[in-house]
Amino acid sequence: xxxxxxxxxxxxxxxxxxxxxxxxxxxxxxxxxxxxxxxxxxxxxxxxxxxxxxxxxxxxxxxxxxxxxxxxxxxxxxxxxxxxxxxxxxxxxxxxxxxxxxxxxxxxxxxxxxxxxxxxxxxxxxxxxxxxxxxxxxxxxxxxxxxxxxxxxxxxxxxxxxxxxxxxxxxxxxxxxxxxxxxxxxxxxxxxxxxxxxxxxxxxxxxxxxxxxxxxxxxxxxxxxxxxxxxxxxxxxxxxxxxxxxxxxxxxxxxxxxxxxxxxxxxxxxxxxxxxxxxxxxxxxxxxxxxxxxxxxxxxxxxxxxxxxxxxxxxxxxxxxxxxxxxxxxxxxxxxxxxxxxxxxxxxxxxxxxxxxxxxxxxxxxxxxxxxxxxxxxxxxxxxxxxxxx
Ligand SMILES: CSC[C@H]1O[C@H](OP(=O)(O)O)[C@H](O)[C@@H]1O
Numbered sequence: 001x002x003x004x005x006x007x008x009x010x011x012x013x014x015x016x017x018x019x020x021x022x023x024x025x026x027x028x029x030x031x032x033x034x035x036x037x038x039x040x041x042x043x044x045x046x047x048x049x050x051x052x053x054x055x056x057x058x059x060x061x062x063x064x065x066x067x068x069x070x071x072x073x074x075x076x077x078x079x080x081x082x083x084x085x086x087x088x089x090x091x092x093x094x095x096x097x098x099x100x101x102x103x104x105x106x107x108x109x110x111x112x113x114x115x116x117x118x119x120x121x122x123x124x125x126x127x128x129x130x131x132x133x134x135x136x137x138x139x140x141x142x143x144x145x146x147x148x149x150x151x152x153x154x155x156x157x158x159x160x161x162x163x164x165x166x167x168x169x170x171x172x173x174x175x176x177x178x179x180x181x182x183x184x185x186x187x188x189x190x191x192x193x194x195x196x197x198x199x200x201x202x203x204x205x206x207x208x209x210x211x212x213x214x215x216x217x218x219x220x221x222x223x224x225x226x227x228x229x230x231x232x233x234x235x236x237x238x239x240x241x242x243x244x245x246x247x248x249x250x251x252x253x254x255x256x257x258x259x260x261x262x263x264x265x266x267x268x269x270x271x272x273x274x275x276x277x278x279x280x281x282x283x284x285x286x287x288x289x290x291x292x293x294x295x296x297x298x299x300x301x302x303x304x305x306x307x308x309x310x311x312x313x314x315x316x317x318x319x320x321x322x323x324x325x326x327x328x329x330x331x332x333x334x335x336x337x338x339x340x341x342x343x344x345x346x347x348x349x350x351x352x353x354x355x356x357x358x359x360x361x362x363x364x365x366x367x368x369x370x371x372x373x374x375x376x377x378x379x380x381x382x383x384x385x386x387x388x389x390x
Pocket of ligand 1: 042045046047048189190191192193196197202203229267268269270280281282346
């Protein structure tokens with residue numbers, strides 16, 4: 001199965017998804033700024049993958065911040081007092097000087113968190129990941145960890161986010177396969193596959209698990225303009241795994257539902273509000289309306305980290321608008337006058353009433369979603385999976 005990212009020798013190596021399916025190229029990131037740029041350019045993309053990349057980016061940020069102070073400390077050899085200050089901070093003594101310096105480090109760490117959060121606004125997994133890394137560093141400081149210990153613990157936490165994502169996707173696949181009918185003819189939109197996660201995928205994870213059970217007759221993959229995640233990435237992923245796939249343009253989805261025996265629609269998600277309203281790639285809302293009109297069940301597949309329990313409904317979800325030139329061109333060719341107005345929202349919101357179920361790693365949530373999502377929140381808080389403890 002395709003790898004989306006690798007954490008190697010203190011660097012984050014990202015598969016450059018803008019080059020697929022023509023070529024497989026990797027980007028080596030040793031600063032959080034370069035990871036932020038990769039997120040903004042969709043070199044790495046997909047809500048859970050963005051979250052994991054951001055967690056590793058926070059480790060890179062911490063190391064650069066500390067490196068700067070260590071360089072200052074080396075230059076401070078001329079003054080014993082300064083050296084004592086730095087020595088106290090580096091080796092975890094509890095005196096005022098060390099604490100003061102630790103707070104300075106955390107202030108810069110918060111800036112890195114804010115910079116990463118600004119790279120893309122819709123997928124809540126991004127801010128979920130940067131918050132859990134920052135909160136952990138604050139707890140480590142309160143617990144009196146020195147810098148080498150803090151570094152090691154932050155790296156372990158980022159690796160846990162990565163590994164848990166794959167485990168959660170596998171679990172989601174098992175639960176999701178139960179709602180996939182025999183002889184399934186599935187329509188999916190955009191790419192919610194291994195490429196959108198740390199592995200296995202969410203919507204495509206369900207399809208992979210159902211395929212293992214011999215349930216998948218055909219998958220229809222919307223090309224998903226303007227950036228073509230469906231034709232470039234989903235079709236490529238499914239072909240790599242010998243899963244039957246047919247690519248269609250976005251305007252063929254409704255007619256395909258009417259004429260091709262599609263009996264289930266499954267997509268991913270980027271942010272799910274407390275009432276079940278779901279933000280996903282632009283075009284998902286139209287697919288959900290068409291599915292409703294044809295009596296086809298429409299499912300969302302997403303891990304708990306995609307839920308924003310603080311939002312009452314979908315009207316509060318920030319929708320990213322991207323550069324107009326993504327619409328004015330198509331595969332590098334002009335597809336509209338250069339001075340034409342363009343509306344280029346990267347996501348839309350599907351109201352909960354159009355959703356038959358939300359497939360998660362804890363099971364399939366059913367309407368009324370305000371109740372089933374509240375139960376999910378309780379399970380997540382009780383599990384405290386990513387809460388750092390001394
Ligand atoms: C597994 S969530 C994937 C989700 O993210 C995609 O958006 P983008 O390609 O812009 O990152 C799309 O909404 C997918 O459903």
